[in-house]
Amino acid sequence: MTIVPASKPRLVIVDDERHICEIIVESLAGEDYDVESFADAEKAIAYLKDQPVDLVLTDLVMGDISGVEVLEAAHATQADTVVILMTAYPTVQTAVSVLKKGAYDLLVKPFKLEVVRAAVKRGLAHQKLSRDNVNLRGQVEFLKAANGVNVGVDHERYLATVLSSCRTELRAVAAGLIEIDPKTRRVIRRLEDPEQHECRDILLDERTITEFIGKKVLEPRISSCQGRQGDNMVEQTLVSSPIYIRNRLHGLINLLLPTRFARLYPGQMDVLAILTNAAGSAIVNQKLYQNVRSAFIQAIKALANAVEARDKYTAGHTDRVIKLAEQVAMHLRWSKRQMETMTVGCMLHDIGKIGVPDSILNKPEQLDEREREIMRNHPLVGVRIVREIELFKPAIPYIISHHERYDGTGYPKGLKGTEIPIEGRLLSVVDTFDAIMSDRPYRKGAQLATAVSELVDNRGKQFDPEMVDAFLEVLRRGAVSFVDLYGRDVDTTCLFPSPATEAVSV
DSSP, X not given: OOOOOOSSOEEEEEOSSHHHHHHHHHHTTTSSOEEEEESOHHHHHHHHHHOOOSEEEEESEETTEEHHHHHHHHHHHOTTOEEEEEESSOOHHHHHHHHHTTOSEEEESSOOHHHHHXXXXXXXXXXXXXXXXXXXXXXXXXXXXXXTOOTTTTHHHHHHHHHHHHHHHTTOSEEEEEEEOXXXXXXEXXXXXXXXXXXHHHHTOTHHHHTTTTSOOOSOEEEEEEEEETTEEEEEEEEEEEEEETTEEEEEEEEEESSTTOOOOHHHHHHHHHHHHHHHHHHHHHHHHHHHHHHHHHHHHHHHHHHHHHOTTOTTHHHHHHHHHHHHHHHTTOOHXXXXXXHHHHHHTTGGGGGSOHHHHTOOSOOOHHHHHHHHTHHHHHHHHHTTOGGGGGGHHHHHHTTOOTTSOOXXXXXXXXGSOHHHHXXXXXXXXXXXXXXXXXXXXXXXXXXXXXXXXXXXXXXXXXXXXXXXXXXXXXOSOHHHHHSSOOOOXXXXXXXXHHHHHO
């Protein structure tokens, strides 16, 4: 069922004296209002529970039911309904009490009809200004939240900001986003705010988007739905706003409003349109970002391969380091974003060796002091190469710090402990492990026991103890295929020391 937001302000008049209702309705006839009147307060309350209205004009005392109960029913359905109370027995205490409960004004009977008309106009003007301020604040809050978020790099974070703004600024119970591939029409992403909401099945239901497929529906679709509040099923409103990019449907934002007759006003519809367009821009920018990133990744691989081609000792090193680092990062539950950056960082970690002469890079003998200084400078050279490329700046910690040592004796800055970026502490462990395990022209790769012993012996000296422990746990779980990485099977008993050995080591 589609609900069309009312274009005219909707008013309800409540007074147990029917002739007063009729007089007020007649006095408002010249205005552009939709007006309902009730001489029975109980019926008025039942009506207000089902129908959101803009303004209620109600008597304060009506037999067993008071105007305050009418006020509460109106506000329960729609919080910003303007309520004006009427009374023939005014007191300061009464005025203060009803204003505290949320009444906009208190009119004293008998009154002139122009006073009523003026109060109604003031109330509706106040409501419009309040709604405009809310909508403007919603746009400002979204812009503040989105400021500094890179739409391409932080795609999901940006979309999460859009959903959060939809929920908070449009007073929704929850918000969800469904993204589809416009060619295959298959769902490729689902997001929700808040996460794991009890109505997520409604928000993320693929069927909500089928209403728009193959049709040019530009306006949001507003319909009733069965939602859940705790253990109870309740009637709520679902607002579905389509995301179009170059006239092609790319997704949908779903909003769950708290009641069956909840509605969005023109200003709120404008906010929803802005937020929907922002989601569309994020989707476009991510696709552009992915294309650019893919091209850059290919360039990185070419650079990394160029470095490895010059260094006859490190063929395949980069690929192996990436695979090892990925397993550790997954064990540490790093985010998808961190994992993507880690891949780039591992590819680029030795890029600075481009600035090292072949005579030093491939020298079989021990390097002299001058040559060591040139070699130790390669992390700084690497940073200078990538720092002008915005896409690669997050990879700098891998490049600059993978030769730092936990005890502070590393290079190029001599950082110590947690002063060393966590990226460098991870890479240092897997980089060293691969160097020990790999075949070199002048020697075969060492046994696993030798590599493990090197890590354990230098735990807290060269390496972060926590990173060593995480890496060894990855090896124990069998997450690394030595055959795939090094072309040979290995004896893993060193990873599982006997109780006696553990007791001695303690």
